Amino acid sequence: MDNKIWIVAKREYLERVRSRTFLAFTLLIPVFIAGVTMFPLYIAAKSGASTAIRHITILDATGTDLGDRVAKALMTDSTIARIPNDSVTPRVVKTTAAGLPASEQAAENEVKLPNHITGYLVLTDSTLDGKSARYSGRNASTIGDMDKLRSLVRQEVMVSRLEREGVRKDIVNDLATSNFRLTSQRLSESGRGGSGQAGIFAGISVGLLLFMSIVFHGQNVLRGVLEEKSTRVAEVVISSIKPESLLAGKVLGVGGVGLTQQAAWFAISAYLMNFLGPIILKAATKGTVVATTATSGTSAANAALGASFGGMALSIVAVSLLFFVIGFVFYASLYAAAGSMVNSEQEAQQAAMPVMLLLMSTWLMVNPVLINPNSKLALVLTWLPWSSPIMVPLRMGLTTVSPVVIAGSALVAVIGCIASIWLSARIYRVGMLMYGKKPSFAEVAKWIRYA
Amino acid sequence: MSDLAIDIRNVVKRYDHHVAVRDLSLQIPRGSVYGLLGPNGAGKTTTIRMILDIILPDAGSISIFGRPNTEPGILNAVGYLPEERGLYKKMQVRRVLLFLAELKGIRPADASKRIDEWLERFSLVGERNWGDARVDELSRGMQQKVQFISTLLHDPDLVILDEPFSGLDPINAQALKDAVLELKQRGKTVIFSTHVMDNAEKMCDSVCIIARGEKVLDGGVAAVKKSAGARNVALSLAGGAHNGVSQLLRDPSFVRRCDDNNNYFELELYPNADAQLFLRKLIEAGANIERFELVQPSLHQIFLQRVGASGVETGMSGHG
Structure with missing residues (x-):
């Protein structure tokens, strides 16, 4: 390989990696990603039941032990956050339907006192029938607290009724606390794949990642070419190196920056989610989180991460990387040609339109392919050099793509790449030294013939 | 090794509707300071870019120090300052x-x-x-x-400067002239293009004038001037030319061309015109003569004479 390509690539790489913009993007994007992933967890943790629902009075007018059962459940439920050394427990007041108004009045007065109980729960015959219970208190509009209270009361009503019907106590307990989950697994001709959910997630994230980086770094190539042209440094450089080599070095250097950035993003996001996740969750609940909650928070963070990356087979990662390189070279050289045709950022956006349209047309096909990854459309898109870099990794996440098809499509894409480089180099050679008005497409066609 | 720094043979470069360089052949000796002269659009920059393999000629060949300019590494011996x-x-x-x-x-x-x-x-x-x-x-x-x-x-070993004086203040221009001479003393070859004839005349060993993509003339500066003949008069008038004198300076029986700079005139006389008679007539017309000298034409004059006013647009061949 031409040694000068390497010199150009080195300059492109180092100048970009040294810039403040690169540093900012590299650090801020993962923080953003982590934030977006962690925020729902934070909200979930925050909206979980708080320790306040233990500081209540239960007015039990049922004549049964339902009040005591609810009090006990409130104390033992592990998903309710707990403040250390908190000795306050729910107080149960046995009363009758007739005495209820007076007890309610007393409880209400207590709620109004500072640093006293949060509210009071009224259990009546209607509660025993499994219909309703009443709660009044300062935290009545806290969704997490009310949900927890409702489910606990409902659970205890069910348990007590089942016991009354003669069902064994341990069976009742088992049913009441069972945590039912549905797991799904993908089946294909070649056997069991990863989890179905993870497949779709992986497919979309890989597709999106490839699309975004091609657009982002492709635009960077365009801007770099434009800078060389508008500062007129291009002519000095081209007097030392062939335009084709300059183009190749540029694409390589910027592509290297892209790979570096993605590696950094992945590493930083993973770090943030794994190590900072629990800390953020802790902060969310303003206190010590019960061990199980912390674990579930971390595992939720890991699951979010795992769904996008972990669920992916190694083969998908390898193929994605290969197609990123091919797709990037294909589009970046076209972007470079677009940049060489024009003299300003505004014109550049116009000149880059055809390239953008090609990319967008591929992106718009992602949805149909997601719905049916084995349709005719999906098969065609697998073989077109401008869509295969996104479609092949996407389909691999969704269905089974035979290695022969992958290799064939990669070959076609490489041929497409060579054509795109050839075309771009010819436009670039002439365009880099053309100043003045933006050329028409007829003129560009002539450049291709001149060079 | 070749004695020629640059050998251009029958180079042609065509664009869509015009020919930028037409069958151009140039031999530039090693170790010389060489001026590529011509109005804007004459094809100087196109020629230089072809030497540097930035654009490819449609026909013809170019060698640098005896080797084709497309050979890998040959351009490492060239320094280029673009316009x-x-x-x-x-x-x-x-x-x-x-x-x-x-x-x-x-x-x-x-x-x-x-x-x-x-x-x-x-x-x-x-x-x-x-x-x-x-x-x-x-x-x-x-x-x-x-x-x-x-x-x-x-x-x-070869330095190519495209319009190096454009945009330079007098101090930097002088520094550039010194640098060029130092390069020559160290045995380097310097090629520069310019439309400022005064600079070329003072600095160059050889020149080539091109216009409309064609070579008009080339050779050593002394030879070029000699071949143009000594039929020029350098004339300085105190207070400029008033009516009668002004008429005489345009008298078609003596003067073929007059370059009027208000106080200083460079006149090209017809081959058969008598310079002594012309001087007498000037005195009779009341001219206040400070200088009257038969001189070799300046490059500027030769340029105007050979390229013609039509080849030069206003402001493109100033004395600057």
Whole structure:
């Protein structure tokens, strides 16, 4: 390989990696990603039941032990956050339907006192029938607290009724606390794949990642070419190196920056989610989180991460990387040609339109392919050099793509790449030294013939 | 090794509706200072770009030091200062220079040492070391110095300067002239294009005048001037030319062409016109003569004579 390509690539790489913009993007994007992933967890943790629902009075007018059962459940439920050394427990007041108004009045007065109980729960015959219970208190509009209270009361009503019907106590307990989950697994001709959910997630994230980086770094190539042209440094450089080599070095250097950035993003996001996740969750609940909650928070963070990356087979990662390189070279050289045709950022956006349209047309096909990854459309898109870099990794996440098809499509894409480089180099050679008005497409066609 | 720095043979470059360079052949001797003269649009820059293999000729061949200019590495012996100058604005001066030197095949460690020497020589190190500054922090004059350093940093045997004097103030222009002469003394070949004939006449060993893509004439400056004949008169008049004198300066029986600079005139006489009779007539007409001298025509005159006013647009062949 031409040694000068390497010199150009080195300059492109180092100048970009040294810039403040690169540093900012590299650090801020993962923080953003982590934030977006962690925020729902934070909200979930925050909206979980708080320790306040233990500081209540239960007015039990049922004549049964339902009040005591609810009090006990409130104390033992592990998903309710707990403040250390908190000795306050729910107080149960046995009363009758007739005495209820007076007890309610007393409880209400207590709620109004500072640093006293949060509210009071009224259990009546209607509660025993499994219909309703009443709660009044300062935290009545806290969704997490009310949900927890409702489910606990409902659970205890069910348990007590089942016991009354003669069902064994341990069976009742088992049913009441069972945590039912549905797991799904993908089946294909070649056997069991990863989890179905993870497949779709992986497919979309890989597709999106490839699309975004091609657009982002492709635009960077365009801007770099434009800078060389508008500062007129291009002519000095081209007097030392062939335009084709300059183009190749540029694409390589910027592509290297892209790979570096993605590696950094992945590493930083993973770090943030794994190590900072629990800390953020802790902060969310303003206190010590019960061990199980912390674990579930971390595992939720890991699951979010795992769904996008972990669920992916190694083969998908390898193929994605290969197609990123091919797709990037294909589009970046076209972007470079677009940049060489024009003299300003505004014109550049116009000149880059055809390239953008090609990319967008591929992106718009992602949805149909997601719905049916084995349709005719999906098969065609697998073989077109401008869509295969996104479609092949996407389909691999969704269905089974035979290695022969992958290799064939990669070959076609490489041929497409060579054509795109050839075309771009010819436009670039002439365009880099053309100043003045933006050329028409007829003129560009002539450049291709001149060079 | 060849005695010729550049050998251009029958080179043609056509564009869509016009021919930029038409069957051009040029031999530029090694170790000379060579002027490529012509009005804008004559094909000078196209020719230079073809020498540098930036654009490809449609026909003909170009060799540098006896080897085809398409041979890998041959352009490492060439330093080029384009007419349109520029550097990477956001880059550190030192890194730009290092990059351009590396592209010319200089090892980074060598390049680094040379950069220090050159920065010193062009007084770009002092209270502040401008080598560590970003290009866009430099003044225009300093940027031109850096650009000039980038042309010479790899110690090329052939230096090509395209319109080097455009945009230079008198001090930098003088510095450039000194640098060109120093290069010549060190045995380097310097080619520069210009439309400023005075500079070419003072500095060049040989010149070539091209117009409309064709060679009009070439050769050593002395030979070119000699072949143009000694039929010119350098005339200085105190207070300029008044009515009668002014008429006489346009008298078609004596004067073929008059270059009127108000107080100074360069006249081309017809071959059969009598210079002594013309002088007498001037005195009779009341001219206040400070100088009347038969001279060889200046390059400027030869240029106007050979290219013709039609080949020169207004303001493109000034005396500057």
